[in-house]
Amino acid sequence: MYTGNIDELLGCELPIIQAPMAGVQDSELAIAVCQAGGLGSLPCAMLSADGMVEEIKLIQRSTDKPFNLNFFCHSMPAFDPEKQQRWQTTLSPYFQQLNAELPAAENGASRMPFSHDIADAIEPFHPRVLSFHFGLPEPDLLKRIQHWDCTILASATTLQEAHWLEARGVDAIIAQGVEAGGHRGMFLSQDTSTQISTTALVPQIAQQVRVPVIAAGGIADSRGIQAALMLGASAVQLGTAYLLCTEAKTSSLHRAAIKSERSQHTALTNLFSGRPARGIVNRLMSEQGYLSDSVADFPYAASEVTALRKLAESQGLDDFSPLWCGQNPSGCVEISAAELTLLLACESGMIDCQYLHDEPYPYSI
Structure with a gap:
């Protein structure tokens, strides 16, 4: 010690x-x-x-x-077109609901x-x-x-x-x-x-x-x-x-989620990047399951979800936003x-x- x-x-x-x-x-x-x-x-x-x-x-x-x-x-995995396509197929209905086209699979990472x-x-x-x-x-x-x-x-x-x-x-x-x-x-x-x-x-x-x-x-x-x-x-x-x-540069939607009762329900999810991370449960997590086998490899999985996030946030929705938050938000104060x-x-x-x-x-x- x-x-x-x-x-x-x-x-x-x-x-x-x-x-x-x-x-x-x-x-x-x-x-x-x-x-x-x-x-x-x-x-x-x-x-x-x-x-x-x-x-x-x-x-x-x-x-x-x-x-x-x-x-x-x-370690950066090789880009797997088949995994990426499977992930795009999973997310395709959400793009349709937002009246947007599914973006082409990108061999890039943020x-x-x-x-x-x-x-x-x-x-x-x-x-x-x-x-x-x-x-x-x-x-x-x-x-x-x-x-x-x-x-x-x-x-x-x-x-x-x-x-x-x-x-x-x-x-x-x-x-x-x-x-x-x-x-x-x-x-x-x-x-x-x-x-x-x-x-x-x-x-x-x-x-x-x-x-x-x-x-x-x-x-x-x-x-x-x-x-x-x-x-x-x-x-x-x-x-x-x-x-x-x-x-902090926390978005208004993210701040609102933290200040609401929703922040009492967080979960580990791999949906936003391909690796487990804890965030406030939202629509994507509820509907796709917190940890999914259909997600593309980290960090490539973020590409499609980021596109969905931008579309939804422009309409005031956090359905596809990674609302990162720990299990104890009680110390959050606006100072x-x-x-x-x-x-x-x-x-x-x-x-x-x-x-x-x-x-x-x-x-x-």
Whole structure:
């Protein structure tokens, strides 16, 4: 079990990490969290190299504090026309209902894995923290970034994955419980029955690894933070709690779903990308089954669903939108991400609450 100082490892003042959330945030959210003393994160998996560079420049112009760059490490499967056609056939009736033509199958993907080209783009910025989802980069690429003197984080959803990551030299392990919103970081197996709760996962990993453990999944307030730390975590990572913050780019339809009773029903689904991810149940999930064998491979499956999403959202419908959300949306408040980070730190006993206001803070989570 790790007994060192996680703040020194991460370079931030507070052991609070904002989870990288592709599609609902950009540099603005990361900056706000960094300025409050937490570790802000920039999701890079859906950014081009040029877009990534621009976002990094924006962060570095706004703060001199460390921030996290997050990447996917999936193996790109060969494009399978037959699987793609089967997926298109499944979705065809929805296009007809929206009076639109089914788009041609595209041999392209919106989510690309970390590569030497990406490393070339970010190396000049001397990144302080890098985090990875779906495992780690290939050995030669991992060795390259380990020479950058940066902190490397990676997600584990099982004890087996945690051991695998530690054996390859990660500096800290993000223990992602099944409650977490968005994509599961699972990479040694795609069997969702292996996925367990944060409260079960964190102590198991913390007891058996020597690197610090970062708890993620279902943590929405100070009670969740304190519980995670008591279970052996050295820090916490929150994503869903930031979805309603003023700096988040969460769409109006997504925000409305989070604020409604619908957010009490989330499920793991592979329908939006081809990999299991947790979101608020909507029409596509209800009608096609949460986990379907007819879905095209990740990340190619997203192409047709993205087209459906755009058509439906233009009509004010979230029927085909990936409404990523964890199982505990109770901490979502419509305030600045900086305020939320300070509030979490205050109510967790990390800082003096007088640091916020002389009067009682207007929000409580």
